[in-house]
Every structure is written in structure tokens, then in C-alpha cells.
Amino acid sequence: MHMNEIINLMLAPFCECLVLVGIHSYLGLHVIRRGIIFVDLAFAQIAALGLTVGFLFGIMPDSVAAYWISLAFTLAGALIFSLFRSMESRIPQEAIIGLVYAIAASLMIIVIDRAPHGAEHIKEILTGDLLFVKWDFVISAAVVYSIIGIFHYIYRDKFLAITENHGGKNTRAARAGERIAQNPSGMKLWDFLFYASFGVIITHSVRTAGVLLVFVFLVAPAIFTSLFWNGWRDQLIAGWILGTIVSAGGLFISYYADMPCGPSVIMFYGAALFAAVPVYKFITKSDRGGEDEPAIAAESPNNG
Numbered sequence: 001m002h003m004n005e006i007i008n009l010m011l012a013p014f015c016e017c018l019v020l021v022g023i024h025s026y027l028g029l030h031v032i033r034r035g036i037i038f039v040d041l042a043f044a045q046i047a048a049l050g051l052t053v054g055f056l057f058g059i060m061p062d063s064v065a066a067y068w069i070s071l072a073f074t075l076a077g078a079l080i081f082s083l084f085r086s087m088e089s090r091i092p093q094e095a096i097i098g099l100v101y102a103i104a105a106s107l108m109i110i111v112i113d114r115a116p117h118g119a120e121h122i123k124e125i126l127t128g129d130l131l132f133v134k135w136d137f138v139i140s141a142a143v144v145y146s147i148i149g150i151f152h153y154i155y156r157d158k159f160l161a162i163t164e165n166h167g168g169k170n171t172r173a174a175r176a177g178e179r180i181a182q183n184p185s186g187m188k189l190w191d192f193l194f195y196a197s198f199g200v201i202i203t204h205s206v207r208t209a210g211v212l213l214v215f216v217f218l219v220a221p222a223i224f225t226s227l228f229w230n231g232w233r234d235q236l237i238a239g240w241i242l243g244t245i246v247s248a249g250g251l252f253i254s255y256y257a258d259m260p261c262g263p264s265v266i267m268f269y270g271a272a273l274f275a276a277v278p279v280y281k282f283i284t285k286s287d288r289g290g291e292d293e294p295a296i297a298a299e300s301p302n303n304g
Contacts, residue, residue, distance in 0.1 A: 010251050012133050016138045022149070023145040027040075027198060030159070030163045035093075038094065039097050040202060042077065043198060044211040046074050046104045046199075050074065051207075075196055081093070081100075081195045085188065125206065125211060127210045128206070128262045130208055130265075155190075162187065212266060213263075223273060224273055228283070250269070
């Protein structure tokens with residue numbers, strides 16, 4: 001196959017990966033700081049449940065109707081997560097997230113057991129169908145994610161504040177979050193808007209990338225960059241660069257090794273993270289006299 005044909009085959013999947021990296025790297029920083037690592041899996045599972053319910057009634061997963069059903073399920077999940085935020089002193093939010101994930105997964109198994117070709121449907125939900133993504137979907141994803149990104153940028157002070165307050169940090173953003181928390185209705189509103197926008201993105205992403213790749217795009221860049229950079233801006237830019245390199249490498253391996261695109265990108269991310277650990281250990285021991293101090297511990301949302 002000539003190079004032009006390879007580019008034509010892989011260009012749309014690569015651009016879709018770039019779109020995913022752009023927004024998921026940002027949301028991943030919120031997720032890591034909030035300590036709600038598995039919220040993406042929970043949202044993805046809820047979205048998958050919505051797709052499966054539609055599939056049971058003959059609605060194809062790539063249809064517009066399936067998208068709206070899936071989004072409705074996801075927004076219901078966003079409402080649940082935001083309401084339980086106020087009970088965090090008694091019930092850890094990660095426990096609620098895990099419970100919601102288990103319930104959604106159980107319901108999906110029950111529903112899929114009654115649907116034709118259920119095994120194929122589950123495989124597609126988990127690994128996605130990135131290789132065959134269409135340009136119109138890439139464009140629609142870019143538009144949707146850009147709108148969400150602009151919304152988060154306009155109200156970045158609010159979103160940063162409630163995230164920093166969630167972690168109990170003593171930063172300017174955390175103190176602003178404490179002021180928001182004094183108004184329970186305001187806190188629930190901004191938490192709901194965060195989870196709702198998160199849910200919109202996950203609903204859109206799962207349709208092509210699958211549950212597993214979406215989760216990795218969310219947490220892997222945040223984990224990697226928190227080892228070496230301080231501050232939101234530095235980690236975000238580094239996450240974008242890392243995601244671009246990993247996506248290109250994963251798709252390259254996928255083509256030449258004849259492997260599925262999604263798992264190949266995940267494997268490449270895993271290799272990057274494993275390679276980062278000894279580098280991080282070497283740097284911290286050299287710079288701090290052998291004491292390991294994660295970069296994220298010293299971060300501030302106003303740092304570079």
C-alpha cells in the first residue's frame with residue numbers, strides 16, 4: 001500500500017484522536033485533582049447502557065436517536081453525582097461513582113442478554129470502531145468539544161474553584177471554592193454543569209473510541225504530566241503533546257501490526273507511562289537528594 005493510501009486510511013482516526021486528546025487532557029486534570037478517577041468509566045458505562053437500551057429496541061448505536069437516548073442517561077448520572085457531592089463528608093464520592101458504575105454495568109448485561117448479537121455490541125462499546133470513523137463525525141466531535149471547551153474557559157474560575165476546593169488545597173482557587181460551597185445551591189449547580197458537560201463529551205466519545213480508550217485518554221495524560229510539570233497550563237500543554245505523539249505511534253503500530261486502533265493507542269500510552277517512572281525517579285533523586293515529591297503536590301492553578 002502506498003504512503004498516500006496509508007494517510008487516507010489513518011488520517012481521520014488520527015484527527016479524531018487529536019480531538020479527543022484536546023478535551024480529555026483538560027478534563028483529566030480536574031478528575032485527578034478531584035480524586036474521582038473512575039467517573040469517566042461510570043459515565044461511559046451509563047452512556048453505553050443508553051446505547052444498549054436503544055439497540056434492544058432496534059435503534060442502531062450510530063444513529064441520532066441512539067445519541068440522544070445515551071445523552072439522557074448520562075445527564076441523569078450527572079445529576080446523581082452532583083447531588084451526592086453535598087454528602088461527601090459522610091459518603092465518599094468515589095464510592096457513589098463505583099456503585100453507579102456497577103449498577104449501570106449490571107443493567108447493561110441484563111439488557112444485552114435480550115438483544116440480538118449482544119457479544120458483538122459489547123465488544124464495539126469497549127474497544128470502539130476508531131478505524132472506520134467518518135469525517136462528518138470528526139467534525140461534529142470537534143464542534144461539540146469546542147463548545148464545551150469555550151464554556152469551561154469562560155467560567156474557568158468557577159470550575160477551578162470547585163475542583164481545588166474538592167481536594168482541600170490551600171490555594172486561591174480553593175478559597176474561592178470555599179466561598180461557593182457556602183451556597184449549597186450554587187455548589188450543586190456548578191457541580192452539575194461540570195458533570196453534565198463531562199457527560200456530553202463522554203457520550204460523544206464512546207461511540208467511536210469505546211469505553212477503554214476514552215478512559216485512557218482522560219487519565220493517562222494527567223498522570224504522566226503530573227510527574228514532571230506543575231500548574232494547569234504546563235500540564236495541559238504537555239498532555240496535548242504527549243497525546244499527539246502517542247496517537248500517532250499507536251496508529252502506526254496498529255497499521256503495521258494489523259491490530260485494532262483503540263487497543264494499540266492504549267498500549268502505547270501504557271509504554272509511555274512505564275517509561276516515565278524511572279525517569280521521574282532519577283530526576284527527583286537528583287534534584288531533591290533522594291526524596292520523591294510528586295510535582296502535583298506543589299501545583300497551583302496559577303502556575304505557568
